[in-house]
Structure formats: structure tokens, C-alpha cells
Amino acid sequence: MTRVLEVRGLEGGYGSVQILYEIDMHVDEGEFVTIIGPNGCGKSTLIKTIFGIATYYGGDIEYMGQDVSGWRTDQLVNHGIAYVPQIDNVFPSLSVEENLQMGGNTLPNNILNERIERSLEMFPDLRSREHDLAASLSGGERQMLAISRALISDPKFLLLDEPTAALSPLYQQQIIERIDSLREDGITILIVEQNARLSLARSDRGYILANGKMVHTGDAQHILTDPEIGEYFLGSTH
């Protein structure tokens, strides 16, 4: 099995403020992996450090067997990694179509149009909204737009930061199902979530982050059903 991401001893943060300590984790090709942990524990920082947005201090980040530690975001995108931020992930004053175009503004037109078409096939709800402003979309539709925009770069590995936050339960379910179905297109998935039950239910494996350190890893089903983990990291049962 191909290892898509291997992280060893990763240290990261913001400028001189260290947030992450000795992070070890991996994601294999075709996997769906969820990182959970309480608010402020460093989930967003971890994904941002991997993606070259937060400050990388040290440790190894390997992508598809290549050392990409400290690489710039645009280099990572060119090698097939994409990222969907938790907030401000669409341009509200642009149309759905323009948002998708922004996802590939360095691509030749014919390729860009093909990719937009493919994104709209994956998220058909957006097709009827193509010419509407992103500001007019519901929270769930916005999240779909943010994900489809990330797909315009034709990624092999997709990082998502709390894709279901602030959505209604129906949309949460739909978004997680759509993300899961991206695996059929050969995309490997890494999600960080605070409300993690839905995401873990679709995941192969999970990691638990607390205070900037990985405190547990295991089979997603095991994490979901372990009463002690449930009490501390998953909130109430439903």
C-alpha cells in the first residue's frame, strides 16, 4: 500500500508560538482518516503546518515518499495536495462559477473548464446555482462549493478543516457522504473535526490530538465505541 502522508516528530506553530509537539501520524492511499480533539488543541494548526501555511519548526513531512518538509503551499498544490479551510473558504461576492474559476486561475482555459465540469458532476446541487453569488448559498452549499473549488487543482490528497461545522444535521450527513465518495475518484482524505462522530463513522482510522500532542490512534470504530474516549472527546452519545 502506498503511504500518502508520513509525519514524524513534527513541530509547528505560529511565528515563535509553538503549538504542535512531536506529532507522528500517517495516511495511506485510499484511506479516510479523521483527527479529533477539543477546541484549541491544534487541529487546524496541524493541517496548516502540513500545507505550508502555519510555521514549520522541525520533524519530517513526507508526501508520496518524498520529503516535503517546509515546502511552500503552491509547491504542495502542484504535487497533488489540496486544502479546504474551516472559515472564509469561498468568495461571497463572486458567483459559484467564478469561485470555481479561482480554484484554477493558472490553468489553460480548456483544462479549467473540464475541471469545473467534473466538479459540478461531483456536486450536482451547485449546477443550478452556477450563476448565483456565493453569498446567496446556504451553509451546506457553501461547503460544497469550497470542496469543489479545492478539487479544481485535481488533488490526490485532500485536507479538510471541520467541513461539517455549523451545518444542519442533514447537511452534515450529506457533506460527509460526498467527501467519502471522493475516494472512488482516487482521492485520499484527511479531516480534522471537533464534532467527530459522523466523520469517524466513515473513517478507516482516527487520531486524537490534545494540547498539541497526539494522545491516541486507532481503528475509527474502536474510537467511536470506546466509552472513555467517548466521554472525553466525543461529547454526548447523540
Ligand SMILES: Nc1ncnc2c1ncn2[C@@H]1O[C@H](COP(=O)(O)OP(=O)(O)O)[C@@H](O)[C@H]1O
Ligand atoms: N495565527 C495564530 N497565531 C498565534 N496563535 C494561534 C493562531 N491561530 C491559532 N492560534 C492558537 O493555536 C492554538 C491551537 O489553535 P487551532 O489549531 O486553531 O485549534 P483547533 O483547530 O484544534 O481548535 C490555540 O491556542 C490558538 O489560540
Ligand SMILES: [Mg+2]
Ligand atoms: Mg480549528
